[in-house]
Amino acid sequence: MRTVFFKNPIYVKSGFTIVGPKEADGNFGDCFDVVLKDDLWCEKSYEKCESKMHRDAITGAIFKAGLKKRDIDFMLAGDLINECAPTALAARNFPTAFFGLYNACSTFTEAVLLGSVLIDGGFAKNVTCSTSSHYSSAERQYRFPLELGNQRPPTAQWTVTGAGCTVLSAEKPKLFNYQVYEDDVIAVDKNLNVDEKTLEKYKKSVDKQKKVVNTDKSNIIKRNFSKQNNDYGAKPEYYVKIVGGTVGKVVDLGIDDESNMGAAMAPAAFDTLTTFFRDTNTTPNDYDGVFSGDLGRFGKQTLEYLMDREGLKLPNWYMDCGASYYLPEQKTFQGGSGAGCVNTAFNSYILKKLQKGELSKVIVVATGALLNKDTPLQKETIPGIAHLFSIEIEKP
Amino acid sequence: MIERQEYQEYIKQNSPKSPMVRTLFAAFIVGGLICCIGEAIGDVLKVIFKTMSEKDVATWESCIMIFFGSTLTALGLYDKIGHFAGAGSIVPITGFANSIVSPAMEFNREGVFFGVCAKMFVIAGPIIVFGTVASFTVGLIGWFTTL
Numbered sequence: 001m002r003t004v005f006f007k008n009p010i011y012v013k014s015g016f017t018i019v020g021p022k023e024a025d026g027n028f029g030d031c032f033d034v035v036l037k038d039d040l041w042c043e044k045s046y047e048k049c050e051s052k053m054h055r056d057a058i059t060g061a062i063f064k065a066g067l068k069k070r071d072i073d074f075m076l077a078g079d080l081i082n083e084c085a086p087t088a089l090a091a092r093n094f095p096t097a098f099f100g101l102y103n104a105c106s107t108f109t110e111a112v113l114l115g116s117v118l119i120d121g122g123f124a125k126n127v128t129c130s131t132s133s134h135y136s137s138a139e140r141q142y143r144f145p146l147e148l149g150n151q152r153p154p155t156a157q158w159t160v161t162g163a164g165c166t167v168l169s170a171e172k173p174k175l176f177n178y179q180v181y182e183d184d185v186i187a188v189d190k191n192l193n194v195d196e197k198t199l200e201k202y203k204k205s206v207d208k209q210k211k212v213v214n215t216d217k218s219n220i221i222k223r224n225f226s227k228q229n230n231d232y233g234a235k236p237e238y239y240v241k242i243v244g245g246t247v248g249k250v251v252d253l254g255i256d257d258e259s260n261m262g263a264a265m266a267p268a269a270f271d272t273l274t275t276f277f278r279d280t281n282t283t284p285n286d287y288d289g290v291f292s293g294d295l296g297r298f299g300k301q302t303l304e305y306l307m308d309r310e311g312l313k314l315p316n317w318y319m320d321c322g323a324s325y326y327l328p329e330q331k332t333f334q335g336g337s338g339a340g341c342v343n344t345a346f347n348s349y350i351l352k353k354l355q356k357g358e359l360s361k362v363i364v365v366a367t368g369a370l371l372n373k374d375t376p377l378q379k380e381t382i383p384g385i386a387h388l389f390s391i392e393i394e395k396p
Numbered sequence: 397m398i399e400r401q402e403y404q405e406y407i408k409q410n411s412p413k414s415p416m417v418r419t420l421f422a423a424f425i426v427g428g429l430i431c432c433i434g435e436a437i438g439d440v441l442k443v444i445f446k447t448m449s450e451k452d453v454a455t456w457e458s459c460i461m462i463f464f465g466s467t468l469t470a471l472g473l474y475d476k477i478g479h480f481a482g483a484g485s486i487v488p489i490t491g492f493a494n495s496i497v498s499p500a501m502e503f504n505r506e507g508v509f510f511g512v513c514a515k516m517f518v519i520a521g522p523i524i525v526f527g528t529v530a531s532f533t534v535g536l537i538g539w540f541t542t543l
Binding site: 044045140144145146147148149150151152153154155253254255260263267270271298301302305306309333334 | 397398400403404406407410411412413414419469472474475476477478479481482485486491494495497498499501502503505519
């Protein structure tokens with residue numbers, strides 16, 4: 001059976017997000033932990049910036065959970081760039097066992113499922129699940145240079161610049177509002193597993209960052225944690241726990257247009273959702289939050305059509321994180337995509353709603369299009385995959 | 397589960413399409429404007445350098461347009477024009493300059509040899525190859541017909 005149910009409660013201890021400026025202007029703008037002023041963040045390349053975002057997202061999440069780096073047993077992480085380079089570069093800063101994962105945009109749900117399995121099996125106590133993506137580095141890997149004057153097709157999606165991390169734990173999280181400050185996030189750890197030269201580089205980059213921070217031209221434009229009154233300042237009232245999930249299978253219905261990922265991924269999401277509902281004997285209306293990853297506006301419409309045909313009508317509170325990520329006037333056409341999309345939406349918006357008790361039973365199904373730059377040129381079609389996990393809240 | 401054929405048909409019919417009227421109009425206006433600027437530069441050159449031959453004027457005109465295209469790319473403006481105009485700004489010679497300068501800027505971080513020099517032609521490469529092959533073929537035909 002592809003659906004797993006966990007015997008022990010697996011708690012979401014904390015979630016931390018770092019995003020770029022465009023994402024902060026979108027719908028979830030008020031929920032992110034750290035918002036960058038530009039998408040380079042004092043680094044020389046976009047890949048380095050992504051790696052730094054990833055590193056600091058994990059550090060921030062560990063901090064927010066009230067843990068130390070050495071308390072983490074396993075790190076599950078991934079991104080979209082060749083051979084998961086930004087993730088690997090970020091992971092060298094942690095004295096922790098590391099799994100590098102790739103499932104395109106559904107890497108986050110894959111990481112959460114695997115992390116839950118590790119905890120449920122008794123192999124780990126605390127696990128971090130993190131992913132990152134960066135618009136500029138993804139664009140240059142999969143598509144064209146940024147400055148090329150081409151037109152994006154109306155089915156195109158915008159890769160989210162963002163990194164997020166969730167700490168899963170066998171222990172209940174403490175219910176108070178964790179404050180994470182800039183120094184906590186960007187500080188250099190003395191116990192890095194890196195050589196002298198790299199350490200020197202890190203120190204320089206952090207110094208540079210601090211200098212910019214000091215001169216009022218902060219690189220971090222929005223620190224939601226300094227605001228006391230908004231949603232961010234509210235303390236969590238409920239425990240959030242992962243109760244189960246469905247592992248997706250690769251589905252390919254012969255879509256070969258690499259700019260229409262929503263159409264390629266919708267059948268995979270449909271397959272995973274129907275399997276989940278069949279295995280758990282539930283319907284979409286039993287959940288007060290149904291979230292899909294990054295199908296985009298057209299992909300969302302396609303999934304609704306497919307589910308309708310099957311007689312499992314999705315409720316009107318069904319939301320696609322990608323389609324809702326940006327405002328229509330930001331001209332992203334179909335909305336957000338990328339490994340950071342569902343991750344940053346979950347760790348900011350959905351997690352906070354769960355912690356406040358506004359949502360109680362939620363499923364998150366993240367979808368991924370499994371292609372690289374060459375497969376469409378070799379006349380291959382685009383397979384899709386979707387992993388699902390379901391969450392419930394528990395009264396303290 | 398939906399049939400493969402049926403699903404592809406559904407996607408084909410329901411995918412959002414480009415607004416043809418707006419995009420064609422934008423391409424016509426901007427493309428036409430770029431060509432008008434090129435012609436104007438040619439006319440100005442003819443006025444300033446009265447002795448210059450027609451062929452030299454055309455060469456200089458192209459050079460100046462390439463310069464403009466590259467500068468606008470470097471300033472980060474050409475991609476904004478391209479988002480609006482589409483083929484209107486890709487087809488003229490300024491678009492060709494853009495397709496060479498933009499990868500050169502993008503891959504600057506990988507160093508001069510394997511970054512800038514190697515990746516400079518990733519987009520313009522096919523145009524250069526086809527241009528060379530076409531001129532060779534036409535030259536060959538011309539040579540045979542005048543034999």
